[in-house]
Amino acid sequence: MIPSLVPLFDARRSELLDGQLVRASDFCKKAIGQRAECLAHYKGLQQKPEGYYQCPFGFTSRSYFLDGQLWIATGIVAFPRFDSKQEREMAKQYPTTKVSRESVEAGISYLRDVEQYRADAIREAGKVLPQAFHELRKLNAAVLQHAEREIGDRGETRGLASIKSAAELMRNNFDILEALSNIEGMRALPSDSTINLFDLAFKLKRVMQERAASRNIGISVNGVRAITRGSQKSFPIVPAVLLENAIKYGTPGTVIYADISVEGNTARLEVTNESTGYIDPARCFDRGTRFSTGVEGGGFGLFLAREIVQCHHGAIRCEASDRTVRMVVELPLVTVVR
Amino acid sequence: MLKSISSLWKKPSLQSFDSLLTRERLIQGGRIVVIDDEEPLLIDELRRVGFAVDHDKTGSDLRNYDNQIYDVAIVDYHGVGGQLGAGQGLDLLKHISRVSPRTRLVAYTSRSLTAAESEFFRLSHVVLPKDMGLGDSLVLIEGELKKSLEKEHLFESLIDKLAVTDGAQRERVQAALVRALSNNNEGQFKEFVSKFAGQAAEKSVEIIIDKLF
Numbered sequence: 001m002i003p004s005l006v007p008l009f010d011a012r013r014s015e016l017l018d019g020q021l022v023r024a025s026d027f028c029k030k031a032i033g034q035r036a037e038c039l040a041h042y043k044g045l046q047q048k049p050e051g052y053y054q055c056p057f058g059f060t061s062r063s064y065f066l067d068g069q070l071w072i073a074t075g076i077v078a079f080p081r082f083d084s085k086q087e088r089e090m091a092k093q094y095p096t097t098k099v100s101r102e103s104v105e106a107g108i109s110y111l112r113d114v115e116q117y118r119a120d121a122i123r124e125a126g127k128v129l130p131q132a133f134h135e136l137r138k139l140n141a142a143v144l145q146h147a148e149r150e151i152g153d154r155g156e157t158r159g160l161a162s163i164k165s166a167a168e169l170m171r172n173n174f175d176i177l178e179a180l181s182n183i184e185g186m187r188a189l190p191s192d193s194t195i196n197l198f199d200l201a202f203k204l205k206r207v208m209q210e211r212a213a214s215r216n217i218g219i220s221v222n223g224v225r226a227i228t229r230g231s232q233k234s235f236p237i238v239p240a241v242l243l244e245n246a247i248k249y250g251t252p253g254t255v256i257y258a259d260i261s262v263e264g265n266t267a268r269l270e271v272t273n274e275s276t277g278y279i280d281p282a283r284c285f286d287r288g289t290r291f292s293t294g295v296e297g298g299g300f301g302l303f304l305a306r307e308i309v310q311c312h313h314g315a316i317r318c319e320a321s322d323r324t325v326r327m328v329v330e331l332p333l334v335t336v337v338r
Numbered sequence: 339m340l341k342s343i344s345s346l347w348k349k350p351s352l353q354s355f356d357s358l359l360t361r362e363r364l365i366q367g368g369r370i371v372v373i374d375d376e377e378p379l380l381i382d383e384l385r386r387v388g389f390a391v392d393h394d395k396t397g398s399d400l401r402n403y404d405n406q407i408y409d410v411a412i413v414d415y416h417g418v419g420g421q422l423g424a425g426q427g428l429d430l431l432k433h434i435s436r437v438s439p440r441t442r443l444v445a446y447t448s449r450s451l452t453a454a455e456s457e458f459f460r461l462s463h464v465v466l467p468k469d470m471g472l473g474d475s476l477v478l479i480e481g482e483l484k485k486s487l488e489k490e491h492l493f494e495s496l497i498d499k500l501a502v503t504d505g506a507q508r509e510r511v512q513a514a515l516v517r518a519l520s521n522n523n524e525g526q527f528k529e530f531v532s533k534f535a536g537q538a539a540e541k542s543v544e545i546i547i548d549k550l551f
Binding site for chain 1: 379380383448449452455457462463472481
């Protein structure tokens with residue numbers, strides 16, 4: 001949010017914010033919590049056109065809309081005045097709140113300009129970033145595919161395997177970003193390809209084991225070759241997110257278990273790790289929810305995992321105890337490969 | 339006892355006629371086209387493995403698609419199919435899907451598509467991200483090649499070409515096909531299709547029947 005020069009009432013949050021030049025008076029700070037007519041005044045402005053209004057205590061309020069939301073520059077005595085008795089009283093008691101309507105207008109105009117620049121920048125980024133993103137993916141593809149070619153021609157070396165793993169990790173991250181930026185596109189993906197849960201988990205173990213080793217964490221994949229139907233483009237994001245979280249938040253010196261099992265017509269993938277960090281199983285799939293500030297992240301991975309699992313007619317849940325976090329994904333089972 | 343006797347009378351499914359295809363047979367028999375204005379390393383990799391791959395850089399000459407010669411078409415979104423309309427790869431995908439329903443369609447892009455463009459993904463049989471590893475790409479393409487030769491898929495393509503929408507008619511065609519496959523008698527099925535369609539089967543239908551036997 002862009003800072004205002006004078007006190008500002010945020011109508012959406014019913015919150016009074018200090019201005020950068022004029023601070024909100026103690027009177028206003030108290031009144032907003034204690035005097036019903038104060039909030040009633042702001043509520044009433046939501047139904048009125050933009051403009052100058054006097055509050056019941058004599059201060060000036062200037063209402064305006066920005067980015068589709070009502071804001072009210074308030075707690076000031078603005079010249080030209082309403083010339084009421086209460087206004088004269090407030091001007092005497094709170095002389096630092098005296099400003100001109102001209103300067104209030106200049107402030108609003110500045111905020112509108114900044115908002116316009118911001119909207120233009122977002123629009124421009126919407127055109128440029130997908131192309132930049134595409135070029136990055138192409139570059140990463142060249143690294144991955146040439147590393148594979150070298151491995152095929154000359155045999156696997158530690159260096160080549162590391163380059164390949166790094167490029168595959170990068171590809172996972174690109175997939176996550178792309179799916180987040182285009183959830184509708186992700187939902188439209190065909191989802192009738194064969195997904196072998198065990199092979200997928202095992203492949204991701206190979207991709208992520210170096211990263212896990214850097215935190216002194218091991219990965220163990222166990223279970224049956226359960227087959228389900230899904231999108232080969234979007235579904236791998238699910239185990240990738242679960243394993244990546246388990247590595248990020250897991251306790252060093254422990255092992256992450258990826259277990260694939262079946263029960264009736266259900267295929268189950270469980271990713272279990274030890275962690276001392278707090279997680280709320282009910283809220284962890286909400287968009288933008290994070291429980292740790294010490295580890296990088298945006299709180300989007302589990303949200304996306306849930307979206308993808310739901311597109312695949314499945315369910316995902318979190319089971320957490322003091323030291324263990326278990327993510328359970330259940331999907332319709334097609335068959336089990338023996 | 340009764341159950342086991344009745345199972346002897348159970349009609350065989352189309353799947354039961356799918357012969358085990360070795361990788362060598364797939365490589366020898368499959369025809370793939372990559373429609374892409376760029377030169378992806380994937381084409382070279384497919385050729386190194388032995389697949390017959392055509393590289394169509396524009397998607398403007400539609401004769402090969404109209405003649406249904408490909409088992410798998412790998413279609414990029416941007417820079418191809420411009421002749422068909424503004425939808426580029428999407429229009430090309432729609433065209434191939436219409437004229438050659440037996441061709442397995444692979445949406446081949448690493449771009450993030452808009453909601454409107456995402457029909458490109460929806461109409462394809464599978465999505466192959468361009469930045470996928472070569473090994474994984476080959477596994478996916480081989481899987482599609484295998485599916486293109488499966489009787490169930492070819493039957494659906496035939497139904498599409500014959501414009502059969504009625505459930506009972508569909509069952510008649512399927513029963514005739516199962517009988518002809520059981521007798522390994524392509525001529526018997528061609529005759530049925532001629533009577534069914536009211537005229538000699540057109541070339542595009544004959545191509546699918548040839549693939550079925």
